[in-house]
Amino acid sequence: MNKSLKVTIAGTTAIASLVIAGAAFADTYKIGITQNNVGVDSYQTTYEKAFIAAAEANADVEAVVLDAGGDVARQIAQVQDLIQQEVDAIIIWPTNGEAVIPAVREAFKAGIPVIVTNSNIAEAGHEFVKSFSGPDNITQGSRSAELMCEALDGKGRVLQISGQPGYTTAIERAKGFEDRLPEVCPDVELVETQPGDWNREKSQTVMEAFLVKYDDIDGVYAGDDNMGVGAMNAAIAAGRVGDIAFVGATNFAVGYEAMARGEYYGSIYQSPVDDAEAALKTALDVLGGKEVPFLNYFDTPKITKANMDQFTKPVF
Structure with missing residues:
Protein backbone atom coordinates (compact mmCIF):
# COMPACT_ATOMS: atom_id res chain seq x y z
CA MET A 1 0.00 0.00 0.00
CA ASP A 136 9.65 -0.31 34.88
CA ASN A 137 11.92 2.50 36.02
CA ILE A 138 11.90 1.55 39.70
CA THR A 139 13.06 -1.94 38.77
CA GLN A 140 15.76 -0.40 36.59
CA GLY A 141 17.03 1.69 39.50
CA SER A 142 16.91 -1.36 41.76
CA ARG A 143 18.91 -3.44 39.29
CA SER A 144 21.45 -0.64 38.95
CA ALA A 145 21.89 -0.71 42.76
CA GLU A 146 22.60 -4.43 42.53
CA LEU A 147 25.20 -3.77 39.83
CA MET A 148 26.83 -1.12 42.01
CA CYS A 149 26.96 -3.54 44.93
CA GLU A 150 28.70 -6.11 42.70
CA ALA A 151 31.16 -3.52 41.39
CA LEU A 152 32.16 -2.36 44.88
CA ASP A 153 32.14 -5.80 46.49
CA GLY A 154 29.72 -4.55 49.12
CA LYS A 155 31.61 -1.55 50.50
CA GLY A 156 32.22 2.06 49.48
CA ARG A 157 30.93 5.58 48.93
CA VAL A 158 28.84 6.47 45.88
CA LEU A 159 27.43 9.53 44.20
CA GLN A 160 24.28 9.77 42.10
CA ILE A 161 23.65 11.88 38.99
CA SER A 162 19.89 11.89 38.48
CA GLY A 163 17.82 12.91 35.49
CA GLN A 164 15.72 16.02 34.99
CA PRO A 165 13.96 17.18 38.20
CA GLY A 166 10.19 16.60 38.11
CA TYR A 167 10.55 13.98 35.37
CA THR A 168 8.93 10.71 36.44
CA THR A 169 11.65 8.48 35.01
CA ALA A 170 14.29 10.41 36.96
CA ILE A 171 12.27 10.21 40.17
CA GLU A 172 11.55 6.49 39.82
CA ARG A 173 15.06 5.42 38.84
CA ALA A 174 16.49 7.35 41.78
CA LYS A 175 13.92 5.81 44.13
CA GLY A 176 14.65 2.29 42.89
CA PHE A 177 18.37 2.81 43.41
CA GLU A 178 18.05 4.51 46.79
CA ASP A 179 15.62 1.91 48.18
CA ARG A 180 17.51 -1.13 46.93
CA LEU A 181 21.11 -0.09 47.70
CA PRO A 182 20.88 -0.38 51.52
CA GLU A 183 19.06 -3.71 51.17
CA VAL A 184 21.80 -5.38 49.12
CA CYS A 185 24.76 -3.33 50.35
CA PRO A 186 24.28 -1.82 53.81
CA ASP A 187 27.97 -0.87 53.87
CA VAL A 188 27.71 1.27 50.72
CA GLU A 189 26.91 4.92 51.46
CA LEU A 190 25.10 7.20 49.02
CA VAL A 191 26.88 10.49 49.71
CA GLU A 192 25.18 13.02 47.43
CA THR A 193 22.80 13.36 44.46
CA GLN A 194 22.82 16.09 41.83
CA PRO A 195 20.76 16.34 38.62
CA GLY A 196 22.39 15.92 35.22
CA ASP A 197 19.17 16.68 33.28
CA TRP A 198 19.82 13.75 30.86
CA ASN A 199 22.64 15.87 29.41
CA ARG A 200 26.19 14.55 28.96
CA GLU A 201 27.91 17.94 29.15
CA LYS A 202 26.06 19.00 32.29
CA SER A 203 26.79 15.65 33.91
CA GLN A 204 30.48 16.06 33.15
CA THR A 205 30.37 19.45 34.87
CA VAL A 206 28.54 17.96 37.87
CA MET A 207 31.17 15.24 38.12
CA GLU A 208 34.01 17.73 37.88
CA ALA A 209 32.56 19.48 40.93
CA PHE A 210 32.18 16.13 42.72
CA LEU A 211 35.83 15.28 42.06
CA VAL A 212 36.94 18.56 43.61
CA LYS A 213 34.66 18.09 46.60
CA TYR A 214 35.36 14.40 47.35
CA ASP A 215 38.68 12.57 47.44
CA ASP A 216 37.25 9.18 48.37
CA ILE A 217 34.54 8.20 45.88
CA ASP A 218 34.20 4.56 44.87
CA GLY A 219 31.21 4.61 42.55
CA VAL A 220 28.89 6.82 40.50
CA TYR A 221 25.34 5.87 39.50
CA ALA A 222 23.78 7.85 36.64
CA GLY A 223 20.13 7.73 35.57
CA ASP A 224 21.20 6.89 32.03
CA ASP A 225 24.43 6.14 30.18
CA ASN A 226 24.45 9.52 28.45
CA MET A 227 24.98 11.14 31.85
CA GLY A 228 27.14 8.29 33.09
CA VAL A 229 29.60 8.67 30.23
CA GLY A 230 29.74 12.43 30.88
CA ALA A 231 30.72 11.66 34.48
CA MET A 232 33.22 9.06 33.30
CA ASN A 233 34.81 11.59 30.92
CA ALA A 234 35.36 13.96 33.84
CA ALA A 235 37.05 11.18 35.81
CA ILE A 236 39.24 10.31 32.81
CA ALA A 237 40.34 13.94 32.50
CA ALA A 238 41.15 14.01 36.22
CA GLY A 239 43.10 10.75 36.05
CA ARG A 240 40.69 9.00 38.43
CA VAL A 241 38.67 6.73 36.12
CA GLY A 242 40.36 3.55 37.36
CA ASP A 243 39.36 4.30 40.95
CA ILE A 244 35.61 4.69 40.35
CA ALA A 245 32.94 2.20 39.26
CA PHE A 246 30.38 3.71 36.87
CA VAL A 247 26.90 2.25 36.63
CA GLY A 248 24.07 3.58 34.49
CA ALA A 249 20.61 2.76 33.19
CA THR A 250 19.46 2.72 29.56
CA ASN A 251 22.59 1.40 27.88
CA PHE A 252 23.78 3.80 25.16
CA ALA A 253 26.35 2.89 22.47
CA VAL A 254 28.98 4.98 24.27
CA GLY A 255 28.28 3.10 27.50
CA TYR A 256 28.46 -0.22 25.67
CA GLU A 257 31.85 0.73 24.19
CA ALA A 258 33.18 1.96 27.54
CA MET A 259 32.01 -1.29 29.12
CA ALA A 260 34.00 -3.25 26.54
CA ARG A 261 37.08 -1.20 27.44
CA GLY A 262 36.58 -1.90 31.15
CA GLU A 263 35.97 1.77 32.05
CA TYR A 264 32.23 1.40 32.74
CA TYR A 265 30.97 -1.40 34.97
CA GLY A 266 27.35 -1.92 33.92
CA SER A 267 23.97 -0.63 32.88
CA ILE A 268 20.40 -1.61 32.05
CA TYR A 269 19.62 -2.66 28.49
CA GLN A 270 16.65 -0.79 27.02
CA SER A 271 15.76 -0.55 23.34
Missing part, protein backbone atom coordinates in the same frame (compact mmCIF):
# COMPACT_ATOMS: atom_id res chain seq x y z
CA ASN A 2 1.29 3.42 -0.89
CA LYS A 3 2.26 5.68 1.95
CA SER A 4 2.69 9.44 1.96
CA LEU A 5 4.84 11.52 4.30
CA LYS A 6 4.25 15.22 4.61
CA VAL A 7 5.37 17.98 6.96
CA THR A 8 2.81 20.41 8.32
CA ILE A 9 2.82 23.12 10.98
CA ALA A 10 0.77 22.56 14.13
CA GLY A 11 -1.17 25.79 14.44
CA THR A 12 -1.18 26.16 18.22
CA THR A 13 2.41 25.04 18.72
CA ALA A 14 4.25 26.83 15.91
CA ILE A 15 6.61 23.90 15.43
CA ALA A 16 6.91 21.32 12.69
CA SER A 17 4.98 18.06 12.97
CA LEU A 18 5.07 14.95 10.84
CA VAL A 19 1.92 13.38 9.48
CA ILE A 20 2.38 9.81 8.33
CA ALA A 21 -0.69 8.58 6.53
CA GLY A 22 -1.92 5.43 4.85
CA ALA A 23 -4.71 5.30 2.32
CA ALA A 24 -7.91 6.94 3.54
CA PHE A 25 -9.90 3.89 4.61
CA ALA A 26 -12.71 4.13 7.16
CA ASP A 27 -10.87 1.90 9.62
CA THR A 28 -7.72 4.03 9.66
CA TYR A 29 -6.84 5.29 13.13
CA LYS A 30 -5.45 8.78 13.53
CA ILE A 31 -2.94 8.63 16.39
CA GLY A 32 -1.14 11.69 17.73
CA ILE A 33 2.08 11.55 19.71
CA THR A 34 3.76 14.38 21.62
CA GLN A 35 7.28 13.55 22.73
CA ASN A 36 9.44 14.99 25.48
CA ASN A 37 12.54 16.34 23.76
CA VAL A 38 13.84 14.55 20.68
CA GLY A 39 16.96 16.70 20.47
CA VAL A 40 18.20 16.07 24.02
CA ASP A 41 19.70 12.61 23.45
CA SER A 42 20.07 9.88 20.88
CA TYR A 43 17.60 7.56 22.63
CA GLN A 44 14.71 9.90 21.92
CA THR A 45 15.92 10.51 18.36
CA THR A 46 16.02 6.76 17.71
CA TYR A 47 12.61 6.34 19.35
CA GLU A 48 11.08 8.91 16.99
CA LYS A 49 12.57 7.24 13.89
CA ALA A 50 11.30 3.85 15.06
CA PHE A 51 7.83 5.20 15.79
CA ILE A 52 7.60 6.81 12.36
CA ALA A 53 8.79 3.58 10.71
CA ALA A 54 6.22 1.51 12.61
CA ALA A 55 3.43 3.93 11.70
CA GLU A 56 4.44 3.97 8.04
CA ALA A 57 4.45 0.18 7.97
CA ASN A 58 0.87 -0.05 9.26
CA ALA A 59 -1.86 0.62 6.72
CA ASP A 60 -4.35 1.27 9.51
CA VAL A 61 -2.43 4.18 11.03
CA GLU A 62 -2.28 7.89 10.31
CA ALA A 63 0.20 9.38 12.78
CA VAL A 64 0.71 13.00 13.82
CA VAL A 65 4.21 13.19 15.32
CA LEU A 66 5.04 16.17 17.56
CA ASP A 67 7.95 17.07 19.83
CA ALA A 68 7.62 19.36 22.85
CA GLY A 69 11.31 20.26 22.89
CA GLY A 70 11.35 19.83 26.68
CA ASP A 71 8.82 22.66 27.12
CA VAL A 72 5.82 21.79 29.32
CA ALA A 73 3.69 24.66 27.99
CA ARG A 74 4.39 23.58 24.43
CA GLN A 75 3.42 20.00 25.19
CA ILE A 76 0.15 21.09 26.79
CA ALA A 77 -0.61 23.15 23.67
CA GLN A 78 0.23 20.13 21.51
CA VAL A 79 -2.22 17.92 23.41
CA GLN A 80 -4.90 20.59 22.99
CA ASP A 81 -4.11 20.77 19.29
CA LEU A 82 -4.46 17.00 18.93
CA ILE A 83 -7.81 17.15 20.73
CA GLN A 84 -8.97 19.80 18.24
CA GLN A 85 -7.81 17.56 15.39
CA GLU A 86 -10.09 14.86 16.84
CA VAL A 87 -7.43 12.16 16.80
CA ASP A 88 -8.51 8.68 17.84
CA ALA A 89 -5.78 8.32 20.47
CA ILE A 90 -2.98 10.37 21.99
CA ILE A 91 0.42 9.03 23.03
CA ILE A 92 2.33 11.33 25.36
CA TRP A 93 5.94 11.17 26.52
CA PRO A 94 5.53 13.68 29.34
CA THR A 95 7.95 16.52 29.85
CA ASN A 96 6.78 16.74 33.46
CA GLY A 97 4.68 14.09 35.16
CA GLU A 98 2.68 16.56 37.25
CA ALA A 99 2.28 19.52 34.91
CA VAL A 100 0.73 17.61 31.99
CA ILE A 101 -2.15 16.17 34.04
CA PRO A 102 -4.66 18.96 33.15
CA ALA A 103 -4.02 18.41 29.44
CA VAL A 104 -4.42 14.65 29.80
CA ARG A 105 -7.68 15.29 31.67
CA GLU A 106 -8.90 17.41 28.73
CA ALA A 107 -8.26 14.53 26.35
CA PHE A 108 -10.07 12.14 28.68
CA LYS A 109 -13.10 14.45 28.82
CA ALA A 110 -13.07 14.63 25.03
CA GLY A 111 -13.32 10.85 24.88
CA ILE A 112 -9.82 10.38 23.47
CA PRO A 113 -7.83 7.52 25.04
CA VAL A 114 -4.38 8.52 26.27
CA ILE A 115 -1.37 6.19 26.34
CA VAL A 116 1.65 7.39 28.29
CA THR A 117 4.97 6.24 26.88
CA ASN A 118 8.43 5.74 28.41
CA SER A 119 7.97 7.90 31.53
CA ASN A 120 4.70 7.77 33.46
CA ILE A 121 2.73 10.76 34.68
CA ALA A 122 2.08 11.36 38.37
CA GLU A 123 -0.38 9.07 40.12
CA ALA A 124 -3.02 11.81 40.35
CA GLY A 125 -3.41 11.60 36.56
CA HIS A 126 -3.66 7.82 36.24
CA GLU A 127 -7.46 7.86 36.17
CA PHE A 128 -7.31 9.76 32.87
CA VAL A 129 -4.93 7.30 31.19
CA LYS A 130 -5.73 4.00 29.47
CA SER A 131 -2.26 2.50 29.76
CA PHE A 132 1.40 3.19 30.38
CA SER A 133 3.76 1.58 27.88
CA GLY A 134 7.44 1.52 28.76
CA PRO A 135 10.08 0.27 31.16
CA PRO A 272 14.15 2.67 22.04
CA VAL A 273 12.88 0.68 19.06
CA ASP A 274 11.04 -1.73 21.39
CA ASP A 275 9.82 1.29 23.37
CA ALA A 276 8.36 3.04 20.32
CA GLU A 277 6.82 -0.08 18.79
CA ALA A 278 5.28 -1.04 22.15
CA ALA A 279 3.65 2.39 22.50
CA LEU A 280 2.06 2.21 19.05
CA LYS A 281 0.90 -1.37 19.60
CA THR A 282 -0.60 -0.41 22.97
CA ALA A 283 -2.54 2.44 21.34
CA LEU A 284 -3.83 0.14 18.59
CA ASP A 285 -4.81 -2.54 21.13
CA VAL A 286 -6.77 0.04 23.13
CA LEU A 287 -8.51 1.31 20.00
CA GLY A 288 -9.24 -2.28 18.97
CA GLY A 289 -11.00 -2.97 22.25
CA LYS A 290 -8.39 -5.39 23.59
CA GLU A 291 -7.68 -5.83 27.29
CA VAL A 292 -4.48 -3.88 28.03
CA PRO A 293 -2.84 -3.74 31.47
CA PHE A 294 -2.48 -0.28 32.94
CA LEU A 295 1.25 -0.86 33.49
CA ASN A 296 2.36 -2.43 30.22
CA TYR A 297 6.08 -2.99 30.88
CA PHE A 298 8.74 -4.53 28.66
CA ASP A 299 11.79 -6.18 30.24
CA THR A 300 15.08 -4.32 30.72
CA PRO A 301 17.85 -6.67 31.90
CA LYS A 302 21.24 -5.93 33.45
CA ILE A 303 24.23 -5.69 31.14
CA THR A 304 27.93 -5.83 32.10
CA LYS A 305 31.15 -6.75 30.33
CA ALA A 306 30.56 -10.35 31.46
CA ASN A 307 27.34 -10.77 29.45
CA MET A 308 27.42 -7.94 26.88
CA ASP A 309 28.06 -10.40 24.03
CA GLN A 310 24.43 -11.51 24.50
CA PHE A 311 23.17 -8.02 23.58
CA THR A 312 23.33 -6.10 20.32
CA LYS A 313 25.24 -2.84 20.58
CA PRO A 314 22.71 0.03 20.91
CA VAL A 315 22.27 2.15 17.79
CA PHE A 316 21.77 5.33 19.83
Whole structure:
Protein backbone atom coordinates (compact mmCIF):
# COMPACT_ATOMS: atom_id res chain seq x y z
CA MET A 1 0.00 0.00 0.00
CA ASN A 2 1.29 3.42 -0.89
CA LYS A 3 2.26 5.68 1.95
CA SER A 4 2.69 9.44 1.96
CA LEU A 5 4.84 11.52 4.30
CA LYS A 6 4.25 15.22 4.61
CA VAL A 7 5.37 17.98 6.96
CA THR A 8 2.81 20.41 8.32
CA ILE A 9 2.82 23.12 10.98
CA ALA A 10 0.77 22.56 14.13
CA GLY A 11 -1.17 25.79 14.44
CA THR A 12 -1.18 26.16 18.22
CA THR A 13 2.41 25.04 18.72
CA ALA A 14 4.25 26.83 15.91
CA ILE A 15 6.61 23.90 15.43
CA ALA A 16 6.91 21.32 12.69
CA SER A 17 4.98 18.06 12.97
CA LEU A 18 5.07 14.95 10.84
CA VAL A 19 1.92 13.38 9.48
CA ILE A 20 2.38 9.81 8.33
CA ALA A 21 -0.69 8.58 6.53
CA GLY A 22 -1.92 5.43 4.85
CA ALA A 23 -4.71 5.30 2.32
CA ALA A 24 -7.91 6.94 3.54
CA PHE A 25 -9.90 3.89 4.61
CA ALA A 26 -12.71 4.13 7.16
CA ASP A 27 -10.87 1.90 9.62
CA THR A 28 -7.72 4.03 9.66
CA TYR A 29 -6.84 5.29 13.13
CA LYS A 30 -5.45 8.78 13.53
CA ILE A 31 -2.94 8.63 16.39
CA GLY A 32 -1.14 11.69 17.73
CA ILE A 33 2.08 11.55 19.71
CA THR A 34 3.76 14.38 21.62
CA GLN A 35 7.28 13.55 22.73
CA ASN A 36 9.44 14.99 25.48
CA ASN A 37 12.54 16.34 23.76
CA VAL A 38 13.84 14.55 20.68
CA GLY A 39 16.96 16.70 20.47
CA VAL A 40 18.20 16.07 24.02
CA ASP A 41 19.70 12.61 23.45
CA SER A 42 20.07 9.88 20.88
CA TYR A 43 17.60 7.56 22.63
CA GLN A 44 14.71 9.90 21.92
CA THR A 45 15.92 10.51 18.36
CA THR A 46 16.02 6.76 17.71
CA TYR A 47 12.61 6.34 19.35
CA GLU A 48 11.08 8.91 16.99
CA LYS A 49 12.57 7.24 13.89
CA ALA A 50 11.30 3.85 15.06
CA PHE A 51 7.83 5.20 15.79
CA ILE A 52 7.60 6.81 12.36
CA ALA A 53 8.79 3.58 10.71
CA ALA A 54 6.22 1.51 12.61
CA ALA A 55 3.43 3.93 11.70
CA GLU A 56 4.44 3.97 8.04
CA ALA A 57 4.45 0.18 7.97
CA ASN A 58 0.87 -0.05 9.26
CA ALA A 59 -1.86 0.62 6.72
CA ASP A 60 -4.35 1.27 9.51
CA VAL A 61 -2.43 4.18 11.03
CA GLU A 62 -2.28 7.89 10.31
CA ALA A 63 0.20 9.38 12.78
CA VAL A 64 0.71 13.00 13.82
CA VAL A 65 4.21 13.19 15.32
CA LEU A 66 5.04 16.17 17.56
CA ASP A 67 7.95 17.07 19.83
CA ALA A 68 7.62 19.36 22.85
CA GLY A 69 11.31 20.26 22.89
CA GLY A 70 11.35 19.83 26.68
CA ASP A 71 8.82 22.66 27.12
CA VAL A 72 5.82 21.79 29.32
CA ALA A 73 3.69 24.66 27.99
CA ARG A 74 4.39 23.58 24.43
CA GLN A 75 3.42 20.00 25.19
CA ILE A 76 0.15 21.09 26.79
CA ALA A 77 -0.61 23.15 23.67
CA GLN A 78 0.23 20.13 21.51
CA VAL A 79 -2.22 17.92 23.41
CA GLN A 80 -4.90 20.59 22.99
CA ASP A 81 -4.11 20.77 19.29
CA LEU A 82 -4.46 17.00 18.93
CA ILE A 83 -7.81 17.15 20.73
CA GLN A 84 -8.97 19.80 18.24
CA GLN A 85 -7.81 17.56 15.39
CA GLU A 86 -10.09 14.86 16.84
CA VAL A 87 -7.43 12.16 16.80
CA ASP A 88 -8.51 8.68 17.84
CA ALA A 89 -5.78 8.32 20.47
CA ILE A 90 -2.98 10.37 21.99
CA ILE A 91 0.42 9.03 23.03
CA ILE A 92 2.33 11.33 25.36
CA TRP A 93 5.94 11.17 26.52
CA PRO A 94 5.53 13.68 29.34
CA THR A 95 7.95 16.52 29.85
CA ASN A 96 6.78 16.74 33.46
CA GLY A 97 4.68 14.09 35.16
CA GLU A 98 2.68 16.56 37.25
CA ALA A 99 2.28 19.52 34.91
CA VAL A 100 0.73 17.61 31.99
CA ILE A 101 -2.15 16.17 34.04
CA PRO A 102 -4.66 18.96 33.15
CA ALA A 103 -4.02 18.41 29.44
CA VAL A 104 -4.42 14.65 29.80
CA ARG A 105 -7.68 15.29 31.67
CA GLU A 106 -8.90 17.41 28.73
CA ALA A 107 -8.26 14.53 26.35
CA PHE A 108 -10.07 12.14 28.68
CA LYS A 109 -13.10 14.45 28.82
CA ALA A 110 -13.07 14.63 25.03
CA GLY A 111 -13.32 10.85 24.88
CA ILE A 112 -9.82 10.38 23.47
CA PRO A 113 -7.83 7.52 25.04
CA VAL A 114 -4.38 8.52 26.27
CA ILE A 115 -1.37 6.19 26.34
CA VAL A 116 1.65 7.39 28.29
CA THR A 117 4.97 6.24 26.88
CA ASN A 118 8.43 5.74 28.41
CA SER A 119 7.97 7.90 31.53
CA ASN A 120 4.70 7.77 33.46
CA ILE A 121 2.73 10.76 34.68
CA ALA A 122 2.08 11.36 38.37
CA GLU A 123 -0.38 9.07 40.12
CA ALA A 124 -3.02 11.81 40.35
CA GLY A 125 -3.41 11.60 36.56
CA HIS A 126 -3.66 7.82 36.24
CA GLU A 127 -7.46 7.86 36.17
CA PHE A 128 -7.31 9.76 32.87
CA VAL A 129 -4.93 7.30 31.19
CA LYS A 130 -5.73 4.00 29.47
CA SER A 131 -2.26 2.50 29.76
CA PHE A 132 1.40 3.19 30.38
CA SER A 133 3.76 1.58 27.88
CA GLY A 134 7.44 1.52 28.76
CA PRO A 135 10.08 0.27 31.16
CA ASP A 136 9.65 -0.31 34.88
CA ASN A 137 11.92 2.50 36.02
CA ILE A 138 11.90 1.55 39.70
CA THR A 139 13.06 -1.94 38.77
CA GLN A 140 15.76 -0.40 36.59
CA GLY A 141 17.03 1.69 39.50
CA SER A 142 16.91 -1.36 41.76
CA ARG A 143 18.91 -3.44 39.29
CA SER A 144 21.45 -0.64 38.95
CA ALA A 145 21.89 -0.71 42.76
CA GLU A 146 22.60 -4.43 42.53
CA LEU A 147 25.20 -3.77 39.83
CA MET A 148 26.83 -1.12 42.01
CA CYS A 149 26.96 -3.54 44.93
CA GLU A 150 28.70 -6.11 42.70
CA ALA A 151 31.16 -3.52 41.39
CA LEU A 152 32.16 -2.36 44.88
CA ASP A 153 32.14 -5.80 46.49
CA GLY A 154 29.72 -4.55 49.12
CA LYS A 155 31.61 -1.55 50.50
CA GLY A 156 32.22 2.06 49.48
CA ARG A 157 30.93 5.58 48.93
CA VAL A 158 28.84 6.47 45.88
CA LEU A 159 27.43 9.53 44.20
CA GLN A 160 24.28 9.77 42.10
CA ILE A 161 23.65 11.88 38.99
CA SER A 162 19.89 11.89 38.48
CA GLY A 163 17.82 12.91 35.49
CA GLN A 164 15.72 16.02 34.99
CA PRO A 165 13.96 17.18 38.20
CA GLY A 166 10.19 16.60 38.11
CA TYR A 167 10.55 13.98 35.37
CA THR A 168 8.93 10.71 36.44
CA THR A 169 11.65 8.48 35.01
CA ALA A 170 14.29 10.41 36.96
CA ILE A 171 12.27 10.21 40.17
CA GLU A 172 11.55 6.49 39.82
CA ARG A 173 15.06 5.42 38.84
CA ALA A 174 16.49 7.35 41.78
CA LYS A 175 13.92 5.81 44.13
CA GLY A 176 14.65 2.29 42.89
CA PHE A 177 18.37 2.81 43.41
CA GLU A 178 18.05 4.51 46.79
CA ASP A 179 15.62 1.91 48.18
CA ARG A 180 17.51 -1.13 46.93
CA LEU A 181 21.11 -0.09 47.70
CA PRO A 182 20.88 -0.38 51.52
CA GLU A 183 19.06 -3.71 51.17
CA VAL A 184 21.80 -5.38 49.12
CA CYS A 185 24.76 -3.33 50.35
CA PRO A 186 24.28 -1.82 53.81
CA ASP A 187 27.97 -0.87 53.87
CA VAL A 188 27.71 1.27 50.72
CA GLU A 189 26.91 4.92 51.46
CA LEU A 190 25.10 7.20 49.02
CA VAL A 191 26.88 10.49 49.71
CA GLU A 192 25.18 13.02 47.43
CA THR A 193 22.80 13.36 44.46
CA GLN A 194 22.82 16.09 41.83
CA PRO A 195 20.76 16.34 38.62
CA GLY A 196 22.39 15.92 35.22
CA ASP A 197 19.17 16.68 33.28
CA TRP A 198 19.82 13.75 30.86
CA ASN A 199 22.64 15.87 29.41
CA ARG A 200 26.19 14.55 28.96
CA GLU A 201 27.91 17.94 29.15
CA LYS A 202 26.06 19.00 32.29
CA SER A 203 26.79 15.65 33.91
CA GLN A 204 30.48 16.06 33.15
CA THR A 205 30.37 19.45 34.87
CA VAL A 206 28.54 17.96 37.87
CA MET A 207 31.17 15.24 38.12
CA GLU A 208 34.01 17.73 37.88
CA ALA A 209 32.56 19.48 40.93
CA PHE A 210 32.18 16.13 42.72
CA LEU A 211 35.83 15.28 42.06
CA VAL A 212 36.94 18.56 43.61
CA LYS A 213 34.66 18.09 46.60
CA TYR A 214 35.36 14.40 47.35
CA ASP A 215 38.68 12.57 47.44
CA ASP A 216 37.25 9.18 48.37
CA ILE A 217 34.54 8.20 45.88
CA ASP A 218 34.20 4.56 44.87
CA GLY A 219 31.21 4.61 42.55
CA VAL A 220 28.89 6.82 40.50
CA TYR A 221 25.34 5.87 39.50
CA ALA A 222 23.78 7.85 36.64
CA GLY A 223 20.13 7.73 35.57
CA ASP A 224 21.20 6.89 32.03
CA ASP A 225 24.43 6.14 30.18
CA ASN A 226 24.45 9.52 28.45
CA MET A 227 24.98 11.14 31.85
CA GLY A 228 27.14 8.29 33.09
CA VAL A 229 29.60 8.67 30.23
CA GLY A 230 29.74 12.43 30.88
CA ALA A 231 30.72 11.66 34.48
CA MET A 232 33.22 9.06 33.30
CA ASN A 233 34.81 11.59 30.92
CA ALA A 234 35.36 13.96 33.84
CA ALA A 235 37.05 11.18 35.81
CA ILE A 236 39.24 10.31 32.81
CA ALA A 237 40.34 13.94 32.50
CA ALA A 238 41.15 14.01 36.22
CA GLY A 239 43.10 10.75 36.05
CA ARG A 240 40.69 9.00 38.43
CA VAL A 241 38.67 6.73 36.12
CA GLY A 242 40.36 3.55 37.36
CA ASP A 243 39.36 4.30 40.95
CA ILE A 244 35.61 4.69 40.35
CA ALA A 245 32.94 2.20 39.26
CA PHE A 246 30.38 3.71 36.87
CA VAL A 247 26.90 2.25 36.63
CA GLY A 248 24.07 3.58 34.49
CA ALA A 249 20.61 2.76 33.19
CA THR A 250 19.46 2.72 29.56
CA ASN A 251 22.59 1.40 27.88
CA PHE A 252 23.78 3.80 25.16
CA ALA A 253 26.35 2.89 22.47
CA VAL A 254 28.98 4.98 24.27
CA GLY A 255 28.28 3.10 27.50
CA TYR A 256 28.46 -0.22 25.67
CA GLU A 257 31.85 0.73 24.19
CA ALA A 258 33.18 1.96 27.54
CA MET A 259 32.01 -1.29 29.12
CA ALA A 260 34.00 -3.25 26.54
CA ARG A 261 37.08 -1.20 27.44
CA GLY A 262 36.58 -1.90 31.15
CA GLU A 263 35.97 1.77 32.05
CA TYR A 264 32.23 1.40 32.74
CA TYR A 265 30.97 -1.40 34.97
CA GLY A 266 27.35 -1.92 33.92
CA SER A 267 23.97 -0.63 32.88
CA ILE A 268 20.40 -1.61 32.05
CA TYR A 269 19.62 -2.66 28.49
CA GLN A 270 16.65 -0.79 27.02
CA SER A 271 15.76 -0.55 23.34
CA PRO A 272 14.15 2.67 22.04
CA VAL A 273 12.88 0.68 19.06
CA ASP A 274 11.04 -1.73 21.39
CA ASP A 275 9.82 1.29 23.37
CA ALA A 276 8.36 3.04 20.32
CA GLU A 277 6.82 -0.08 18.79
CA ALA A 278 5.28 -1.04 22.15
CA ALA A 279 3.65 2.39 22.50
CA LEU A 280 2.06 2.21 19.05
CA LYS A 281 0.90 -1.37 19.60
CA THR A 282 -0.60 -0.41 22.97
CA ALA A 283 -2.54 2.44 21.34
CA LEU A 284 -3.83 0.14 18.59
CA ASP A 285 -4.81 -2.54 21.13
CA VAL A 286 -6.77 0.04 23.13
CA LEU A 287 -8.51 1.31 20.00
CA GLY A 288 -9.24 -2.28 18.97
CA GLY A 289 -11.00 -2.97 22.25
CA LYS A 290 -8.39 -5.39 23.59
CA GLU A 291 -7.68 -5.83 27.29
CA VAL A 292 -4.48 -3.88 28.03
CA PRO A 293 -2.84 -3.74 31.47
CA PHE A 294 -2.48 -0.28 32.94
CA LEU A 295 1.25 -0.86 33.49
CA ASN A 296 2.36 -2.43 30.22
CA TYR A 297 6.08 -2.99 30.88
CA PHE A 298 8.74 -4.53 28.66
CA ASP A 299 11.79 -6.18 30.24
CA THR A 300 15.08 -4.32 30.72
CA PRO A 301 17.85 -6.67 31.90
CA LYS A 302 21.24 -5.93 33.45
CA ILE A 303 24.23 -5.69 31.14
CA THR A 304 27.93 -5.83 32.10
CA LYS A 305 31.15 -6.75 30.33
CA ALA A 306 30.56 -10.35 31.46
CA ASN A 307 27.34 -10.77 29.45
CA MET A 308 27.42 -7.94 26.88
CA ASP A 309 28.06 -10.40 24.03
CA GLN A 310 24.43 -11.51 24.50
CA PHE A 311 23.17 -8.02 23.58
CA THR A 312 23.33 -6.10 20.32
CA LYS A 313 25.24 -2.84 20.58
CA PRO A 314 22.71 0.03 20.91
CA VAL A 315 22.27 2.15 17.79
CA PHE A 316 21.77 5.33 19.83
